[in-house]
Amino acid sequence: MQQKSISGKKINKSITSEDILGKDVIDAEGAFIGVAEKVLIDQKSMDFIGISIDKGLIRSGITIGKSYIDKIADHAIFLKIRVVYDIKGKLVFDKDGKKMGTVSSIDIYGKKNKIKNIYMKPISHSFFFKKIIVISADYIETIGDNVILNVTMNNLSKK
């Protein structure tokens, strides 16, 4: 039996929360981020504003705004971005390829997906670095599987 509708609009092309919840979320680099667990709706405007992602038992979840979603496909949700929080735990190399430490935490600009600073835990045999080092995003050359800086370890210690 056909369902009755009093929407006032054509809603044939709309999707439901069932089309979102439980789907894999894939970032702009094709990495699996987690599973969509909540659909976020603005209380006043009642517009869809984003999704909440479950990243598993060990890792804390993340909320992604609508503007960062590329498309909701049949089997997954694709993001337009690479989630900056995924930088945590990556190795940090200086300009010369010398291993300096691992990313322990990050600062971002407000609620944007943009890194302000990274906090690096130095490797144990790293000479003068004893505590957590704050590195500005300006010194980051590339972020991929790991992080490569555009300065050498010696130059960084002077700054």
Next chain:
Amino acid sequence: MDKTVNLKKLIRKKVLSKGGKIIGKIVQIRISPINLELEGILIKGKIIKKPMYIGRSYFSHLSQEAVILNIEVSVLIKDKQVINSKGKIIGRVKEVVRKGTRNDLKGVHVRSFFSRKFFIPVSEIEYVNKSIILKPKYNATKKYFWQKDK
């Protein structure tokens, strides 16, 4: 001499990809006997088990600590997931086909749990990174093992 690098010290040093992935260690440094210039390196490691030659044109930075490449090594996409534009995982890369000895991809042979190996040309690939995402128009010619060859 300050601006030169002691090649002897480079042996067993790390080779990093453009994105900082440790792809192996330098086992040999190859020099041209004609112009005496550094031509490339032979690397080996946990990921690259058989020695692999990387030409100088793929170097981005060379120091006494490491060699940083200007590429992501295409052969390392083996075992990565292949996802179609609808987000469905259609298999994993079983074999990488390159254009000759270059780093450019020609395509990949993919296999899933129940399917036979099938080839996906580079023209059908949207991008390669943490996984391989296919273009929207790609129509997989997946053959299951119970299907006969025509």
